[in-house]
Amino acid sequence: KNEVEQSPQNLTAQEGEFITINCSYSVGISALHWLQQHPGGGIVSLFMLSSGKKKHGRLIATINIQEKHSSLHITASHPRDSAVYICAVRYWDSGGSNYKLTFGKGTLLTVNP
Amino acid sequence: NAGVTQTPKFRVLKTGQSMTLLCAQDMNHEYMYWYRQDPGMGLRLIHYSVGEGTTAKGEVPDGYNVSRLKKQNFLLGLESAAPSQTSVYFCASRSTGGGGNSPLHFGNGTRLTVT
Numbered sequence: 001k002n003e004v005e006q007s008p009q010n011l012t013a014q015e016g017e018f019i020t021i022n023c024s025y026s027v028g029i030s031a032l033h034w035l036q037q038h039p040g041g042g043i044v045s046l047f048m049l050s051s052g053k054k055k056h057g058r059l060i061a062t063i064n065i066q067e068k069h070s071s072l073h074i075t076a077s078h079p080r081d082s083a084v085y086i087c088a089v090r091y092w093d094s095g096g097s098n099y100k101l102t103f104g105k106g107t108l109l110t111v112n113p
Numbered sequence: 114n115a116g117v118t119q120t121p122k123f124r125v126l127k128t129g130q131s132m133t134l135l136c137a138q139d140m141n142h143e144y145m146y147w148y149r150q151d152p153g154m155g156l157r158l159i160h161y162s163v164g165e166g167t168t169a170k171g172e173v174p175d176g177y178n179v180s181r182l183k184k185q186n187f188l189l190g191l192e193s194a195a196p197s198q199t200s201v202y203f204c205a206s207r208s209t210g211g212g213g214n215s216p217l218h219f220g221n222g223t224r225l226t227v228t
Contacts, residue, residue, distance in 0.1 A: 004155065033217065042221035043203060086155070103155030 002027040002091050006104035013111050019074035021107045023087030026068065030099065034061050034072050035086040037106070043086070046072070077111045084108050115139055119204050119220035126194040126227045134189040134223050136204030142218070143209045145187040146171075147179060149200040150222075156203065162187055194227045201225070 003026040013019055023032070034047040047054050047061040049070075054061050058077075063070040074081055087104040117138045126132055136145065143164050148156040158171030160179040168179045176198060178190045187206075191198060204220040 035217075035219075043205075043219035045216040045218065048216045088156075101158070103157075105153065105155050 001093075002029070002089055002100070002102045004087060004089055004102050004104040006085075006087050006107050008107060009105070010108045011110070013077050013109070015078060015111055015113050017077050017111075019077050019081070019109065019111075021072045021085050021087075021109070023070045023072070023089075023104055024068060025089045025091075025102075027091050028065075028068070029089045029091040031090045032063055032070050033086075033088040033090070033101075034070075035088060037084040037086060039083070046085075074109075079111045079113050082109055082111050117204055117206055117218050117220040119202075119223050121223060122221065123224050124226070126191075126225065128195060128227060130194050131190070131192050132194065132225075133191075134202055134204075134225075136187045136189070136206075136220060137185055138187075138204075138206040138218070139185060140206065140208070140218065141184070142206035143184075144207045145181065146205045146217075147177070147187065147189045148203045148205065149173065150203060151200050159189065159202075194225075196227045199225060199227045 005024045007022045031048055031050045035043050036046050037043045049063050058075045060073040084106040086106045088101055090101050093100045120135045146161045147159040150156050157173050159177050160171050162168045162181040165184040180188045202223045205217045207215045207217050
């Protein structure tokens with residue numbers, strides 16, 4: 001089973017600050033997802049990446065396959081960025097002979113004005 | 114496009130009652146999933162389907178049944194609800210494109226309370 005660890009669990013920032021959320025996993029993967037969940041709301045896919053770096057607006061996601069680690073960065077954070085950010089990894093489960101998706105517990109980000 | 118639509122949004126059941134959660138997607142996706150989200154835990158897979166007429170067990174299938182009679186709909190049933198099934202349920206779908214690494218599309222969730 002792939003263990004997915006996110007850090008920090010909770011993060012409070014002031015508007016404008018640069019935010020970093022980390023995700024580590026234990027088994028080699030085929031892809032990693034970053035998801036966003038607003039309080040009481042649905043879940044939105046932000047990024048899916050298998051190597052390198054992706055950027056969308058103020059959000060940047062990077063992945064280091066060798067170190068089994070990914071980071072989600074938010075530049076110039078804003079109160080509307082307040083949400084839970086979830087990392088999920090897709091990997092081949094040889095025991096079950098299929099792909100599996102394991103989710104982290106999430107990082108609660110609060111951005112104060 | 115509506116994307117992934119879940120009904121109902123909220124439900125309160127008494128122990129032993131039954132209910133069905135409906136998930137509908139209009140993106141012609143092959144794969145559909147039911148997850149539950151509990152405090153302090155990551156999303157966990159209940160059941161999934163790789164196409165119309167097929168279903169398979171996920172990580173936590175006990176106490177649930179599913180059906181995929183039409184490609185666009187994936188139903189999750191609780192035959193005899195238990196308090197341990199109090200949770201937020203999410204449906205998700207994805208296409209078969211991207212070499213298996215296509216993005217997930219989630220519904221807005223169903224908050225179920227079993228008393």
